[in-house]
Amino acid sequence: MDLITMDDLTNEEAISLLDDAERLLPIARGDAYLPLLKGKVLANLFFENSTRTRLSFETSMKRLGGEVLNLSEVGSSVKKGETLYDTMQMIDGYADVAVIRHPRQGAAQYAADAVQIPIMNAGDGAGNHPTQTLLDLFTIRQGQGKIDGLNVVMVGDLRYGRTAHSLSHALSRFGASLTLVSPEPLKMPSEIVRDLKSSGCHIEESEDLLPAISSADVVYMTRIQRERFPDEAEYEKVAGIYTLKAEDLRSVQSDMMIMHPLPRVNEIHPSIDATSHAWYFKQAFNGVPTRMALLCRSLGIDIPEAIV
Amino acid sequence: MSEMRRVSAICNGTVIDHIPSGSAVQVMRMLHIDGSHSNPISLVMNVPSSKVGSKDVLKIEDRELSQEELDRLALIAPSASIAIIRNYGVAEKRQIELGSELVNIARCSFFNCITQNPNEPLPHRLQVVSQDPLEIRCAYCGRAQSVGEIIESLI
Ligand SMILES: [Zn+2]
Secondary structure, three states, X not given: OOXXXXXXXXXXXXXXXXXXXXHOHHHHHOOOOOOOOOOOEEEEEEOOOOHHHHHHHHHHHHHOXXXXXXXXXXXXXXXXXXXXXXXXXHXXXXXXEEEEEEOOEOHHHHHHHHOOOOEEXXXXXXXXXXXXXXXXXXXXXXXXXXXXOOEEEEEXXXXXXXXXXXXXXXXXXXXXXXXXXXXXXXXXXHHHXXXXXXXXXXXXXXXXXXXXXXXXXXXXXXXXXXXXXXXXXXXXXXXXXXXXXXXXXXXXXXXXXXXXOOOOXXXXXXXXXXXXXXOHHHXXXXXXXXXXXXXHHHOOOOOOOOOO | OOOOOOOOOOOOEEEEEEEEOOOHHHHHHHOOOOXXXXXXXXXXXXXXXXXOEEEEEEEEEXXXXXXXXXXXXXXXXXXXXXXXXXXXXXXXXXOOOOOOXXXXXXXXXXXXXXXXXXXXXXXXXXXXXXXXXXXXXXXXXXXXXXXXXXXXXXX
């Protein structure tokens, strides 16, 4: 099984992966050891840096007894002009499954078409990053007990942020109501909003954060990146307009979750870290059980019902 | 009849009739007709037509276009009628069909697509997601491609 976009999974398959991830939690935490992937080799193909994602896959594989090849040399083979196709032919012979992160969009699908082994997309250009979406869904279910019919506020750079796009699409499949909070220049692209609406999603758009969070089940914060702006003055106008502090949370629902794909800059004040609303660090950890579940699924390894 | 006979009948070859007015030049591009071959080509544009108001007609002598070549035209001349001519008579009529995928007909036009590297060997694949309304996306990066973009990116 390849995982290139969330569209590769039906809702039922996504839920069943979340169930698998839940069962794998003791192994992810290091409380249990079960070498389900002993003798298997994962190739981490990071043509672009993403230390967090790479480490998350690496620890997922190792906690299940598997081995990891980190091809730091691939960067140099690209500079020598090697095609992705040729790199993949080599990997096909060395590994049982590969994770690919690439600056060009479509690279993961291309890699999957080039080889036999299963491919997981860990981000291709402005394209997809489905393992992030799965870990987000896992976290939401952990906090809310369900992922359907939730009231979710997406905040920050909704124009370029693929994390926000992908999660919005996934949540729309589960009947969410979305409130999109962003400054005018970073609004979610209208074709995505149209897609979300046509899939039956209730959408509201706003520039004001605080009024939006009072009835939210989940507030998903994202970073506004400097490199998105042609000039410094434009960036300064919107940088830091959405920051949450503990005192902003007085009238929110008691089980409201604040999430963030990290790293954060100033979107979430550290005063929130100690509150029950802070889910971003748990969210980062949840990459491990979710990716474990994906690795097992892609390699055709069944997960025992109970792990102790 | 005299109105229609703007160019003489051909002995052998392919006649593409009912091309949308003004699109014949694009049709020639899609068929790689660029003057490098020596067979005669007749092109008439903006001919009055009782059926479609006005149309273009292309006659290619001594060359029978294959179904695969003709299917390339689905994007710009989906309702063109095709006749294969042998010995001044219509030997076969063919329909243009838009399949589910355009393989190696055009490149993806998105600047950051993996297929922009000319050394990558896998075929260029554009998927027809929907016929009506027409929606075509790159099989790799998923970006939507307009007909105009596809014509600009013909291989
Ligand atoms: Zn493409």
